[in-house]
Amino acid sequence: MGVQRNDWSLQRKGQIDQDRHAERVRDAIRQNLGSIVSNESIILADGQKRVKVPIRSLDEYKFRFDHRKRKHVAQGDGKTSVGDVVGHEPQPSQGAGRGRRAGDQPGVDYFEADVELDEIARLVFEDLHLPNLQEKAKREVPSRATRFTEIRRTGIMSNLDKRRSLVENIRRQARETGRAHLGPFRPEDLRYRTWEEQQSYESNAVVIAMMDVSGSMGEFKKYVARSFYFWMVRFLRTRYDNVEIVFISHHTEAREVTEEQFFTQGESGGTVVSSAYRLALDVIASRFPPRDWNVYPFHFSDGDNYYSDNDEAVRLADELASTCNLFGYGEIGDEEGPGYRRQSGALLSIFSDRLRNTERFAGVRIDDRADVYPALKHFFRKRGEEIG
Amino acid sequence: MDREVAELERAIERIWEVGRAFGLDPFPTNFEIVPSTVMYEIGSYALPGRYSHWTFGKAYHRMKTMYDFGLSRIYEVVINANPSYGFLLETNSPLQNRLVIAHVMGHVDFFKHNAWFAATNRRMVDDAATHARRIAEYEFQHGRKVVERFLDAVLSIEEHVDPDTFLKRPANGPQAVRAPVPGRYDDLFDPCELPPPPAAAARIDGPELPEKDLLGFLAAHSPVLEPWQRDVVAMIREEMLYFVPQMRTKTINEGWASFWHSRIMRELDLSDDEHLEFAELHAGVVSPHTGQLNPYFVGYRILEDIERRYGRDRLFEVREVESDVSLLRNYLTEDLCEELDLFVYELVDDEAWTITDKRWERVRDQLVANMSNFGFPYIEVADGDHRGNRELFLKHRYEGSELDLRYARKTLENCQTLWGRPVWLETVVDGVPRTLHYDGSDHSES
Numbered sequence: 001m002g003v004q005r006n007d008w009s010l011q012r013k014g015q016i017d018q019d020r021h022a023e024r025v026r027d028a029i030r031q032n033l034g035s036i037v038s039n040e041s042i043i044l045a046d047g048q049k050r051v052k053v054p055i056r057s058l059d060e061y062k063f064r065f066d067h068r069k070r071k072h073v074a075q076g077d078g079k080t081s082v083g084d085v086v087g088h089e090p091q092p093s094q095g096a097g098r099g100r101r102a103g104d105q106p107g108v109d110y111f112e113a114d115v116e117l118d119e120i121a122r123l124v125f126e127d128l129h130l131p132n133l134q135e136k137a138k139r140e141v142p143s144r145a146t147r148f149t150e151i152r153r154t155g156i157m158s159n160l161d162k163r164r165s166l167v168e169n170i171r172r173q174a175r176e177t178g179r180a181h182l183g184p185f186r187p188e189d190l191r192y193r194t195w196e197e198q199q200s201y202e203s204n205a206v207v208i209a210m211m212d213v214s215g216s217m218g219e220f221k222k223y224v225a226r227s228f229y230f231w232m233v234r235f236l237r238t239r240y241d242n243v244e245i246v247f248i249s250h251h252t253e254a255r256e257v258t259e260e261q262f263f264t265q266g267e268s269g270g271t272v273v274s275s276a277y278r279l280a281l282d283v284i285a286s287r288f289p290p291r292d293w294n295v296y297p298f299h300f301s302d303g304d305n306y307y308s309d310n311d312e313a314v315r316l317a318d319e320l321a322s323t324c325n326l327f328g329y330g331e332i333g334d335e336e337g338p339g340y341r342r343q344s345g346a347l348l349s350i351f352s353d354r355l356r357n358t359e360r361f362a363g364v365r366i367d368d369r370a371d372v373y374p375a376l377k378h379f380f381r382k383r384g385e386e387i388g
Numbered sequence: 389m390d391r392e393v394a395e396l397e398r399a400i401e402r403i404w405e406v407g408r409a410f411g412l413d414p415f416p417t418n419f420e421i422v423p424s425t426v427m428y429e430i431g432s433y434a435l436p437g438r439y440s441h442w443t444f445g446k447a448y449h450r451m452k453t454m455y456d457f458g459l460s461r462i463y464e465v466v467i468n469a470n471p472s473y474g475f476l477l478e479t480n481s482p483l484q485n486r487l488v489i490a491h492v493m494g495h496v497d498f499f500k501h502n503a504w505f506a507a508t509n510r511r512m513v514d515d516a517a518t519h520a521r522r523i524a525e526y527e528f529q530h531g532r533k534v535v536e537r538f539l540d541a542v543l544s545i546e547e548h549v550d551p552d553t554f555l556k557r558p559a560n561g562p563q564a565v566r567a568p569v570p571g572r573y574d575d576l577f578d579p580c581e582l583p584p585p586p587a588a589a590a591r592i593d594g595p596e597l598p599e600k601d602l603l604g605f606l607a608a609h610s611p612v613l614e615p616w617q618r619d620v621v622a623m624i625r626e627e628m629l630y631f632v633p634q635m636r637t638k639t640i641n642e643g644w645a646s647f648w649h650s651r652i653m654r655e656l657d658l659s660d661d662e663h664l665e666f667a668e669l670h671a672g673v674v675s676p677h678t679g680q681l682n683p684y685f686v687g688y689r690i691l692e693d694i695e696r697r698y699g700r701d702r703l704f705e706v707r708e709v710e711s712d713v714s715l716l717r718n719y720l721t722e723d724l725c726e727e728l729d730l731f732v733y734e735l736v737d738d739e740a741w742t743i744t745d746k747r748w749e750r751v752r753d754q755l756v757a758n759m760s761n762f763g764f765p766y767i768e769v770a771d772g773d774h775r776g777n778r779e780l781f782l783k784h785r786y787e788g789s790e791l792d793l794r795y796a797r798k799t800l801e802n803c804q805t806l807w808g809r810p811v812w813l814e815t816v817v818d819g820v821p822r823t824l825h826y827d828g829s830d831h832s833e834s
Contacts, residue, residue: 003400014428016445017448020441020442021443063765066790069789075682081743089740
């Protein structure tokens with residue numbers, strides 16, 4: 001019997017197992033990146049640092065009762081009677097832009113985990129690489145750093161390295177007299193520091209985000225494009241000091257818009273893809289010369305281009321591919337499946353057949369939200385000239 | 389600090405004196421003042437020094453976060469052992485500590501005298517530490533991930549033990565007894581005394597089936613487990629057997645401790661301020677949780693009612709023989725049901741949780757039903773050689789509540805991991821018998 005008070009400061013068991021749990025969450029996220037990447041709570045997180053993501057396979061499974069089919073007992077406030085409703089079962093909601101119908105089985109198999117967005121980003125980017133990255137003409141940054149990097153026997157007095165000079169003197173005395181001590185200085189004892197000017201260079205990247213906003217681009221298609229750009233911009237920001245984004249939306253005409261307009265504006269009308277490519281090339285030529293910039297034009301469309309525009313589109317796409325690091329084209333199918341799409345008019349197959357510069361072109365088809373992650377991986381896979 | 393400790397020691401002495409005078413008779417108890425991190429660690433592992441697993445880390449993280457946000461707070465953790473351990477949070481006020489010490493005294497008295505605890509391992513803290521060392525050693529030998537995945541499977545069915553071994557018929561029938569041959573090496577260990585190795589046991593459909601002790605059955609008869617894996621199953625089983633009495637007596641145990649902390653505190657010399665603080669704390673502990681069921685409150689009220697109706701001697705009898713199930717069955721009355729405003733509710737039209745019954749017998753019976761088998765489905769091994777093919781056949785003893793099928797399938801996968809051969813589970817779905825089957829790669833049903 002008695003009271004003790006011990007030093008527990010080294011006790012870390014809970015912390016260690018908490019880390020083990022975090023590791024499990026990470027593994028689970030890695031396995032579920034496909035569905036997490038296009039998850040609304042992330043794409044629409046709007047600057048939140050932590051997000052809830054649905055993760056399979058992290059629950060602790062037991063033989064347990066189905067609580068929905070069971071009778072329970074609880075306590076009231078003293079005034080309850082038979083027939084009172086004490087609560088509502090949360091109904092599976094059908095959120096905007098939601099992929100599958102809520103009734104579909106997989107939706108139930110989720111465990112929500114609270115995760116740092118950066119953590120997810122790190123995992124998403126693990127497999128991504130910068131395609132065709134080139135050392136661009138160095139643009140000097142305004143700040144120029146001076147660092148002393150070397151020691152020499154000659155130099156100016158103000159840069160004398162006293163400590164090393166003393167050491168040299170003692171070493172010389174030791175050599176000459178057999179005893180290590182400080183004696184009179186001679187010029188050969190003296191050591192000077194020298195400096196180097198370091199110029200650091202920014203590597204810059206610009207994303208030309210192009211999107212078809214013609215009448216046929218519905219909510220789902222815009223959402224897919226949005227998820228894609230969300231991750232792409234984030235990814236490029238981890239690799240470049242400075243990432244600029246230019247938003248171009250087009251139907252039969254193209255124009256540069258703000259980010260907000262880009263993702264929200266609904267338009268209508270037909271599709272002339274070449275208008276967007278032409279504008280992109282103009283923007284690149286006037287503001288982001290490929291000599292100085294790594295340029296990543298990406299274009300999302302449903303591929304229903306006017307037939308008469310296809311030749312021009314192919315020609316300009318080729319030009320984009322040869323002036324930029326990578327030209328990406330994503331063709332977004334209909335959520336309900338490839339159904340009625342006119343195969344003949346589909347740009348993706350035309351590009352695949354007719355583009356000459358295929359090395360710097362990446363085309364991918366997205367029919368489902370789960371395709372976004374594979375698309376990212378496809379665009380940013382390891383390629384020939386890739387560095388880092 | 390020393391002054392604080394000395395003061396606490398005096399308080400313990402006083403509280404023990406008062407409690408003893410009331411008739412409480414606890415094990416000796418060591419108290420320890422710990423920081424919140426340690427408190428939440430012990431709270432989430434349920435025992436100090438237990439083995440490592442991510443599920444504990446998850447619980448720890450959740451509890452600590454709740455504490456950091458000021459949403460919940462553990463004042464005390466008490467460990468059933470002889471001597472017992474009581475952990476006090478270092479930020480407790482002197483009055484909180486006194487209440488906690490009195491509460492702990494109630495628990496420890498209950499551990500010592502309640503019949504369901506008679507068979508518990510009172511050295512579990514030491515054994516748990518030994519288990520932790522062995523499991524750490526296995527992690528070293530076989531790799532952390534391997535052990536972790538194995539523990540995942542075992543923990544998924546850890547509740548399926550048979551705590552009532554004393555009700556069991558003798559497991560093995562008549563056995564041939566070897567006539568001892570006297571000799572000069574009698575002091576040495578006789579290898580013939582070893583049971584035959586489990587893999588060699590030919591058929592396992594003998595008198596021991598059906599067997600509720602799923603963990604024990606797997607440890608003894610699984611065709612695939614390696615020795616270290618059997619050892620892990622056996623350790624988890626032993627720890628679960630230690631915890632089952634606590635799971636079975638949550639309401640009565642908390643009721644008992646709350647009853648006594650309130651009685652003991654009334655005997656102490658408290659200042660007006662302390663009286664107020666005590667009243668507030670006590671009201672917080674034994675408050676009704678509308679829409680839920682607070683075991684502290686329900687247990688406390690039932691015990692008070694028993695004392696009122698039958699006197700204090702009966703109360704001590706109750707603490708000796710009852711579990712939650714029997715306490716409610718024997719002592720939950722119509723008046724109490726009404727006073728506590730208990731009701732039965734269920735999901736109507738998949739949408740609204742609705743009160744469907746307030747008749748007190750129905751309420752009582754439902755409460756008892758939900759507490760049976762400490763709240764878990766009753767699963768037993770019906771056959772270890774199903775279809776003559778060493779397949780494991782489990783039976784859910786359906787008593788009106790259906791299983792969560794998604795969970796059942798996932799758990800069945802874990803059973804398959806442990807058994808190594810196809811597994812079956814017979815249950816009832818929508819009122820109709822159904823058998824789930826998992827063969828190691830695919831699920832099927834019939």
